[in-house]
Amino acid sequence: MSTHEKSKELYERACRVLSGGVASEFRKFSTPHPLFYSRGEGSRLWDVDGNEYLDFTLSQGPLVLGHSHPEVLAAVAEASQQGQLYAGQHLQELELAEMLQRLIPCAERLRFSLSGSEADHAALRLARAVTGRPRFLRFEGHYHGWFDSVSWSVGGALSDLGPRDEPTPVPWSQGLPADSRHEFLVLPWNDLAMVERVFARHAGELAAVITEPVMCNNGCVPPQPGFLHGLRELCDRHGTLLIFDEVITGFRTALGGAQQHFAITPDLAVFGKAMASGYPISVLAGQERYMRLIAEGKVIHAGTMNSGNPSVAAALKTLTILERDRIPEELRSKGEFLMAGLAEASRRAGQPLLIQGLGPMFHAGFSPLAAVRDYRETLTYDKGAYARFVAGMHARGIRLIGRGLWYVSAAHSQSDLERAISTAHEVLRGM
Ligand SMILES: Cc1ncc(COP(=O)(O)O)c(C=O)c1O
Known part of the structure; x- marks a missing residue:
């Protein structure tokens, strides 16, 4: 006992x-x-x-x-002997980025952060800047980190959710800015007809649709046949970006994530968790024509602790093993x-x-x-x-x-x- x-x-x-x-x-x-x-x-x-x-x-x-994992621990120990953080670039960071670019379909360009929450935040900021539009479409029960704008409709009792075709945003926390309630339109997942109706009314306002490609944070719900494809088509038709939050699906469903598994390439995607065997690192990956705004310094992404030696070494070794074996x-x-x-x-x-x-x-x-x-x-x-x-x-x-x-x-x-x-x-x- x-x-x-x-x-x-x-x-x-x-x-x-x-x-x-x-x-x-x-x-x-x-x-x-x-x-x-x-x-x-x-x-x-x-x-x-x-x-x-x-x-x-x-x-x-x-x-x-x-x-x-012994190989990951050895790689981390070796990298740590060379210093921890340079406030500058290093070869392993470059090698990791090149590997991710090869593995992830949408990863024409990348930026590293520490957590999934941060990388999601960067994706939303970038989508707003690219489109000049203020709002997003998200789905009930999906989780995109704990920052203010996404802390709505993560959970909630049925009595709080409102009608299916026009859900009420449900706050996950006290202390959220009141206007963050209007940043997101919310829908139940897996219902393309409803998404079409929202696009018909709000397309000009929508910077991006953000979704977990498999709803992993409540249940583990696969997309209905045609749902992700439908999102891709609607986004293309209306100049809205499609963001896949692959923090859970990444490197698990396939090396290139759920986007490889389902053969649907989003405009931006966020990875974390399985990337580095428990060391803190995440990545925002996206198409060059959008990530260009970060390259040009028009959209700011930063972080003192980004791509430190131990995390990068852990990621490089983890991904190498995932691919090799x-x-x-x-x-x-x-x-x-x-x-x-x-x-x-x-x-x-x-x-x-x-x-x-x-x-x-x-x-x-x-x-x-x-x-x-x-x-x-x-x-x-x-x-x-x-x-x-x-x-x-x-x-x-x-x-x-x-x-x-x-x-x-x-x-x-x-x-x-x-x-x-x-x-x-x-x-x-x-x-
Ligand atoms: C799909 C998804 N997105 C984002 C996050 C946030 O990642 P982190 O906890 O690294 O900030 C999580 C965490 O569980 C997640 O499951």
Whole structure:
């Protein structure tokens, strides 16, 4: 029987110094309370009480090669010996940019930042400057970082969302500027007819449509056939930019991201997470005719800490391994195996666990629906039941994200996957 005594003590101490005891909002929602970890290696993570976990959170996605990949650690150590940050260019930064340019379809030009939130912010600023238009179209339940203008309609109860064809923007936080409410038009995802209606009324105002190419932040909802294509066509027709937020899909669905997987090239795209095995780096990638405004200094993008040696070395090594060992294909087959096994386990246990996604990342949740297509339908998930499932898995040494997303890594072995399936069956049967 696992205990979390030391973690509990440290968490109580942390609450006296860190707001909420954590450094990011999403870390608050942990079982049985935010835990303190002391080590990660491969597919495993250990807490300060000595409990071992088979880890499917992968630090919310970045650890695509698992924890502490030795080649990445060696590359980081070597680069760190050469200095940390030059406030100037370096060869590895150039090599990384060239690699990304080769891998990502829309990446004619790039700029590095530290986080997905920052790179999303830069993409929106650039789209406004390119088009001279003030507003954006975004989709309910998508997440594009925590900055002011995008902190609307990330979540919300059905009663707050307003009518489907004209949703009410729902604030995610207090303290947002009142006018940021009008920066975005909001729609449910996956409904092209509604997007067409918005374009018919507002095309001249729309700088960009921003979307996760797979809605990963609520459920893991693939685009309906033709939806992304339809967005591309509408944007082309109306001089609106199409921005793919690939912070989760990037380097997981394919090396070139979901844009390669679905064969749809956006005008701008944002990558982060899986790029550098947990080191802070993100990238804004885009077509030269738009990124030119950054080159000319008309649109400002900056950052003291951008493209530091350790992060760049980690990214270069991570991407080299992903390509060399064909990891995205491996993640797909591992993920599909796990998805099928979990679906079969829930069927045998008589539980309505809906498994949905692409494989490298997927979602599990208790829903009466056969499939979920947009944020409103994700509200059918029984969160209490999933919390009990997560707690049951956790008590048996398997760490999951509370909101249902599962991440698969190159470090997960076949026996890890089989253990996750058999443990899930045991937990589901007992529910
Ligand atoms: C799709 C998407 N965009 C942007 C972000 C923000 O990235 P970061 O947490 O690195 O700021 C996230 C983070 O989860 C994300 O999932």
